[in-house]
Amino acid sequence: xxxxxxxxxxxxxxxxxxxxxxxxxxxxxxxxxxxxxxxxxxxxxxxxxxxxxxxxxxxxxxxxxxxxxxxxxxxxxxxxxxxxxxxxxxxxxxxxxxxxxxxxxxxxxxxxxxxxxxxxxxxxxxxxxxxxxxxxxxxxxxxxxxxxxxxxxxxxxxxxxxxxxxxxxxxxxxxxxxxxxxxxxxxxxxxxxxxxxxxxxxxxxxxxxxxxxxxxxxxxxxxxxxxxxxxxxxxxxxxxxxxxxxxxxxxxxxxxxxxxxxxxxxxxxxxxxxxxxxxxxxxxxxxxxxxxxxxxxxxxxxxxxxxxxxxxxxxxxxxxxxxxxxxxxxxxxxxxxxxxxxxxxxxxxxxxxxxxxxxxxxxxxxxxxxxxxxxxxx
Amino acid sequence: xxxxxxxxxxxxxxxxxxxxxxxxxxxxxxxxxxxxxxxxxxxxxxxxxxxxxxxxxxxxxxxxxxxxxxxxxxxxxxxxxxxxxxxxxxxxxxxxxxxxxxxxxxxxxxxxxxxxxxxxxxxxxxxxxxxxxxxxxxxxxxxxxxxxxxxxxxxxxxxxxxxxxxxxxxxxxxxxxxxxxxxxxxxxxxxxxxxxxxxxxxxxxxxxxxxxxxxxxxxxxxxxxxxxxxxxxxxxxxxxxxxxxxxxxxxxxxxxxxxxxxxxxxxxxxxxxxxxxxxxxxxxxxxxxxxxxxxxxxxxxxxxxxxxxxxxxxxxxxxxxxxxxx
Numbered sequence: 001x002x003x004x005x006x007x008x009x010x011x012x013x014x015x016x017x018x019x020x021x022x023x024x025x026x027x028x029x030x031x032x033x034x035x036x037x038x039x040x041x042x043x044x045x046x047x048x049x050x051x052x053x054x055x056x057x058x059x060x061x062x063x064x065x066x067x068x069x070x071x072x073x074x075x076x077x078x079x080x081x082x083x084x085x086x087x088x089x090x091x092x093x094x095x096x097x098x099x100x101x102x103x104x105x106x107x108x109x110x111x112x113x114x115x116x117x118x119x120x121x122x123x124x125x126x127x128x129x130x131x132x133x134x135x136x137x138x139x140x141x142x143x144x145x146x147x148x149x150x151x152x153x154x155x156x157x158x159x160x161x162x163x164x165x166x167x168x169x170x171x172x173x174x175x176x177x178x179x180x181x182x183x184x185x186x187x188x189x190x191x192x193x194x195x196x197x198x199x200x201x202x203x204x205x206x207x208x209x210x211x212x213x214x215x216x217x218x219x220x221x222x223x224x225x226x227x228x229x230x231x232x233x234x235x236x237x238x239x240x241x242x243x244x245x246x247x248x249x250x251x252x253x254x255x256x257x258x259x260x261x262x263x264x265x266x267x268x269x270x271x272x273x274x275x276x277x278x279x280x281x282x283x284x285x286x287x288x289x290x291x292x293x294x295x296x297x298x299x300x301x302x303x304x305x306x307x308x309x310x311x312x313x314x315x316x317x318x319x320x321x322x323x324x325x326x327x328x329x330x331x332x333x334x335x336x337x338x339x340x341x342x343x344x345x346x347x348x349x350x351x352x353x354x355x356x357x358x359x360x361x362x363x364x365x366x367x368x369x370x371x372x373x374x375x376x377x378x
Numbered sequence: 379x380x381x382x383x384x385x386x387x388x389x390x391x392x393x394x395x396x397x398x399x400x401x402x403x404x405x406x407x408x409x410x411x412x413x414x415x416x417x418x419x420x421x422x423x424x425x426x427x428x429x430x431x432x433x434x435x436x437x438x439x440x441x442x443x444x445x446x447x448x449x450x451x452x453x454x455x456x457x458x459x460x461x462x463x464x465x466x467x468x469x470x471x472x473x474x475x476x477x478x479x480x481x482x483x484x485x486x487x488x489x490x491x492x493x494x495x496x497x498x499x500x501x502x503x504x505x506x507x508x509x510x511x512x513x514x515x516x517x518x519x520x521x522x523x524x525x526x527x528x529x530x531x532x533x534x535x536x537x538x539x540x541x542x543x544x545x546x547x548x549x550x551x552x553x554x555x556x557x558x559x560x561x562x563x564x565x566x567x568x569x570x571x572x573x574x575x576x577x578x579x580x581x582x583x584x585x586x587x588x589x590x591x592x593x594x595x596x597x598x599x600x601x602x603x604x605x606x607x608x609x610x611x612x613x614x615x616x617x618x619x620x621x622x623x624x625x626x627x628x629x630x631x632x633x634x635x636x637x638x639x640x641x642x643x644x645x646x647x648x649x650x651x652x653x654x655x656x657x658x659x660x661x662x663x664x665x666x667x668x669x670x671x672x673x674x675x676x677x678x679x680x681x682x683x684x685x686x687x688x689x690x691x692x693x694x695x696x697x698x699x700x701x702x703x704x
Binding site: 133138157169195354357358359361366 | 450481485
């Protein structure tokens, strides 16, 4: 009898429930802020070769350099919409590194670098940003299909669509997954929940990422939800969920790798919340972070720059030095310069093509419009 | 040829599509074991398996997203929205996503999805089950909106919709599901999309209509013929995009037009047809174009349906007004 009474007491103890939720999601960490390993076993489990470590760091540097160059170009009016990524390099690139070519990426609008890491040329990313339709062709320069959706604008929609891909992969018996990114604000959307719930109900091959960077434009994370951890939302639909230090590239990679292995085995989706920060503005379209956060807060986060600890770690391992870094950045810059030229020289978009692409088989009035615009060379 | 109900024609088309193309899937709330709340998919899960005909959790936006994602793996999903009044929950998937994807991807990716949903009044449903919301999607570029009015078209148009690489919103009239029967050809056949049908030939006036209003207009035409008025009836079948050619031929022949729709008067398909006629064929007209449509209130509660809905008498009155106009 006493046991039942204890259980009943606990059922009715709402304070206990909140505390239990809070305690349920410790943060996965492998690398500390000084680039030292805090968990050797986890490092072993990540199973990263020296080449892997360098590749991940390369991708993070590429991400940072794209951010720096895009922000500059935007200030000169030579870029379109750009959502800065500085601060999120480990969260984005180390997670993406765990996935394979045959996996399907469902990015949010800040997740351009993950698509580039998948082989999408930078000049197409530039065109996407500038508002040119060729920027929505997901192929490599040698014409290979890149398994990526477009950077989703309607926050949350990528979650339900990715669930459909995950189910399709399962139905086709493919050893592949879909992986989708959203942010802390995205977890408030109905589609966030529907996507996870659908994928879970079908045990579909899916890994969901929430990059919790603390702000949805200006709205702080604590105003999005009373949930102590965003990862807890996965539990509501029966999905294994975890929180990872988003500034720790090795921990992020380990989480993503384990999640992919779980999802590809047919057991269902996994949700990963990365704790990260957007060092800069929401977008280059006039957002001023100092309207909603302090200089000190931003400065504190810069100290947790994911590049610092990864650089220290691979330098200590003898894999990296300043010359290598300068060489690699020079390479990226040359590549970006070349791709800007390529983007500058793209053919003008035609309204007649827009019409032709709207429906495979156009209706009567559309045919008239196609003819009219074609006759005007537009 | 066999005489079949509208709902049986819809089911038969899906059966044939599943048999014809292994990539066709059916998904939606209760479409599996239950065969759909109207039995439009009755027995199909037993016949084709749970892998191809399957229930979804209860969330329309999730169903839309699922269908979109499935296309990346070469599938051609038929997704059912249990009642078209629930469309608001999935509007982003339809208008924000599948409608735009072919355009968005510069023609490199297709969206071969059929969205089936019953619509229309006259069956005393609870609120949000009967609204004629075709206008909401008909004004969205990238979506094709098909609304068959009889069993034969329901089957042939549904098979065309499934074959189409463009997304099709396929709206089935709830009242007609079991109230109408007609000859349906055996086997697999398609009825062309974007093509209106002259369902009754006449010389005095053109009644341009679609969906559930077509049989009402046919009844009105029978009564009118007794009164010496020979009405031609155009069933649009695809309401977006419009078959302007067929509309034009009829208008040029009769010179008088009444547009009839079950939906409210504001905006909508009827308005679009009238605008095309006034822009293109005004010199063929002998009278203003008449319009029969429901009042611009919210769709009524069940007990007021009979007073609110357009009926054959409304069409007859409007036709007489336009025929007698000098």
